[in-house]
Amino acid sequence: MDKNRTQFAILGMLSLQPMSGYDFRKSAGQCLGYFWQESYGQIYPTLKKLLEKKYVSRQSRRSKGKPDRHVYSITDKGLKVFRAWLDLPATVEKKRNEMLLKVFFGGKSDVSEQIKELETLKETNEMVLAELKEIDDWHVRNYDHHALTPYWLITIRFGIHRISAMIEWCRESIEILRHLPKEAVASVPDPISFYFKSRKE
Amino acid sequence: MDKNRTQFAILGMLSLQPMSGYDFRKSAGQCLGYFWQESYGQIYPTLKKLLEKKYVSRQSRRSKGKPDRHVYSITDKGLKVFRAWLDLPATVEKKRNEMLLKVFFGGKSDVSEQIKELETLKETNEMVLAELKEIDDWHVRNYDHHALTPYWLITIRFGIHRISAMIEWCRESIEILRHLPKEAVASVPDPISFYFKSRKE
DNA sequence: CTGATCATGTAAAAGGTTACATGATTGG
């Protein structure tokens, strides 16, 4: 069994409901969008492979003009493989945050631009936070409607915590940038080993 | 100019100090590790390309037994390219969190295993948090030693905020899992559209 | 009438990991 994760994202969504590749893209965007994303270049070839392995079955519906609509359902075999994957420990994602990489090296040449960017980021995140809170509320009100609700709540709250942290970080960072010393500070001869003395002390 | 980001991570570190591929791996691990990671399979080929483009220069030192040590320095040309990149807007990373993907679909079959995992995650993060706080303190005490200190503080505080949020999320999620209804709840006919009614209301 | 949405898919290129090869020195 291979460990391509796209297939498990698809199997997972199919375990909730049969759907097409297009449906998957849309509903995954809404259900998983905050922590999982897939592009069509992954989805369609993966569905093909899943069909070959008999992890899913396919019903085609003719339509005029549009391409045929292919609706996929998970098979018992697929469900078994999916549940086995759930029991495996999750691999830790490689961390890559280009914004932070730029900040570490001093960011944009113009400090007022840096501040403006953080303000925009803060506002964007405040809007997303409001959305997530609405979804959260709705799940609390409808806690009993689906066995997975507690898990859906947990994932949404991950988003709420993370975004709240981001907003607070933006606020603090804007403060730091506003009170930056006007004059450039002298550089020490060996900046990096200097930076990391703290870890050895 | 291409947009491979490994080259900018390398140029950035070289803008602080000349170093070898091996040094980069090590010092980037300490300086950037929390938000940026590179493997050797990327580092050495990228250094080669940077040399071809004359963004870096190389001094070789013979050593017996070990391979020759190649120390790279950033050139004026390289510095110009790097600064131009800093001024460009950062691309947003694709979100992928396998742990959350598993949680969304109910996670491991055994709930006590789920709780145990979250407890371990919480403890790991508490240790990392303590480390980050130490580095933070050190930078506050040595604020004047390097012109980039405010930016280094900002990146570290990003980590502090994010990890604190993670710890709080672990705590809350463990609570939710401990109070899970013992009996499985009835499934509604169309779970996904049901899930997302909230967004349309 | 124009842009979004519906709907499928492919191919080439880029990006990234992993395992391998080599082998001396150093610290516990």
Place this chain on the structure above:
DNA sequence: CCAATCATGTAACCTTTTACATGATCAG
């Protein structure tokens, strides 16, 4: 004496993005 660290690199593989192709229908 064993494991880690020093130190460079390659090759095969896997993963992911992007651009392309096609074209109807629907809402404003």
